[in-house]
Amino acid sequence: xxxxxxxxxxxxxLLPLLAGRxxxxxxxxxxxxxxxxxxxxxxxxxxxxxxxxxxxxERRGKYLLFPLNDGNVWVVHLRMTGALVHSAxxxxxxxxxxxxxxxxxxxxxxxxxxxKLGRMWVVGDPxxxxxxxxxxxxxxxLTAEALRSALTRxxxxxxxxxxxxxxxxxxxxxxxxxxxxEAGLSPLRPGGSLSPAEVERLRQAIVRxxxxxxxxxxxxxxxxxxxxxxxxxxxxxxxxxxxQGQPCPRCGTAVARTRVGGRSTHYCPACQL
DNA sequence: CTTATTCCCTGATTGC
DNA sequence: TGCAATCAGGGAATAA
Numbered sequence: 001x002x003x004x005x006x007x008x009x010x011x012x013x014l015l016p017l018l019a020g021r022x023x024x025x026x027x028x029x030x031x032x033x034x035x036x037x038x039x040x041x042x043x044x045x046x047x048x049x050x051x052x053x054x055x056x057x058e059r060r061g062k063y064l065l066f067p068l069n070d071g072n073v074w075v076v077h078l079r080m081t082g083a084l085v086h087s088a089x090x091x092x093x094x095x096x097x098x099x100x101x102x103x104x105x106x107x108x109x110x111x112x113x114x115x116k117l118g119r120m121w122v123v124g125d126p127x128x129x130x131x132x133x134x135x136x137x138x139x140x141x142l143t144a145e146a147l148r149s150a151l152t153r154x155x156x157x158x159x160x161x162x163x164x165x166x167x168x169x170x171x172x173x174x175x176x177x178x179x180x181x182e183a184g185l186s187p188l189r190p191g192g193s194l195s196p197a198e199v200e201r202l203r204q205a206i207v208r209x210x211x212x213x214x215x216x217x218x219x220x221x222x223x224x225x226x227x228x229x230x231x232x233x234x235x236x237x238x239x240x241x242x243x244q245g246q247p248c249p250r251c252g253t254a255v256a257r258t259r260v261g262g263r264s265t266h267y268c269p270a271c272q273l
Numbered sequence: 274c275t276t277a278t279t280c281c282c283t284g285a286t287t288g289c
Numbered sequence: 290t291g292c293a294a295t296c297a298g299g300g301a302a303t304a305a
Contacts (some may be wrong), residue, residue, distance in 0.1 A: 001297080001298060001299075002299095003299090033281085033282075036281090062299080077299080077300085078299095079281095079282095079298085079299050079300075080282085080297075080298055080299065081282090081283085081284090081297095096283095113282095114282085114283060114284065115281085115282040115283050115284080115297095116281085116282055116283080117281065117282060117283095117298085117299070117300090119300090154275085154276095155275080155276080156275080156276060156277095160276085160277095163298095163299085163300095165299085165300075172298075172299070173297090173298060173299085221297095222285095222297070222298095223284090261276095261277085262277080262278075262279095262298085263297095263298065263299095264296090264297080264298085
């Protein structure tokens with residue numbers, strides 16, 4: 001489940017490997033059910049990439065953006081089980097590889113996605129895809145004022161609001177739970193009930209959690225691997241996610257699990273108020 | 274406008 | 290041992 005730290009880890013690894021490279025040949029799973037892509041026709045999609053040079057690797061929220069030398073932008077979202085693994089020709093292939101990108105240095109970028117929930121686009125303006133995303137937490141875009149306006153007068157649980165990419169870009173289920181624990185706030189609190197001091201605590205917790213996880217190369221509870229095919233290490237450092245029944249690292253109370261907004265939610269019932 | 278629910282997709286896990 | 294039901298969750302779509 002790549003969230004911001006996982007996608008940022010992949011971006012940093014891919015940048016030196018892909019910048020300046022030309023896509024000499026591309027292949028996209030052609031048979032149904034297909035990998036969702038835009039344009040939807042696999043041949044048309046491939047033709048927009050072949051022969052183009054990748055100028056850089058950028059990230060917006062959980063989206064990877066690859067600006068092309070013809071002005072278009074290749075956009076990838078890994079969703080739940082997507083992975084972009086770069087390796088020399090002869091890389092590990094299995095039945096879950098859904099797309100291949102051969103580069104002009106002989107290397108190969110494999111797109112692997114067990115559940116085929118990931119998506120790709122080639123668009124003239126990336127705003128078509130990422131235009132509605134909220135502020136970036138790690139680029140000083142997420143100010144206290146921005147977070148306050150996202151939560152104010154909202155009755156939905158703050159956990160559900162943190163998962164809404166239009167309010168804050170990049171948080172998923174793991175880091176929403178972790179940030180709320182770090183801030184000492186219950187995931188069940190209505191968004192609008194947070195005081196200005198609590199909003200600021202939450203903002204700082206979001207930044208700290210995302211920076212910490214990025215420093216650990218992301219979290220690998222499930223299938224996540226980085227661009228080198230390696231697992232992240234942050235699952236060794238989580239405080240509440242998937243730790244129900246185990247002691248809260250802050251107060252020792254057993255971590256609870258419930259459902260918020262249809263998502264499993266983990267929190268300490270004693271010190272998250 | 275808001276909030277809640279369903280769907281996509283398949284391997285791993287759980288229940289009987 | 291086998292098979293079916295459930296779970297994992299990001300985001301779009303739909304319903305209320």
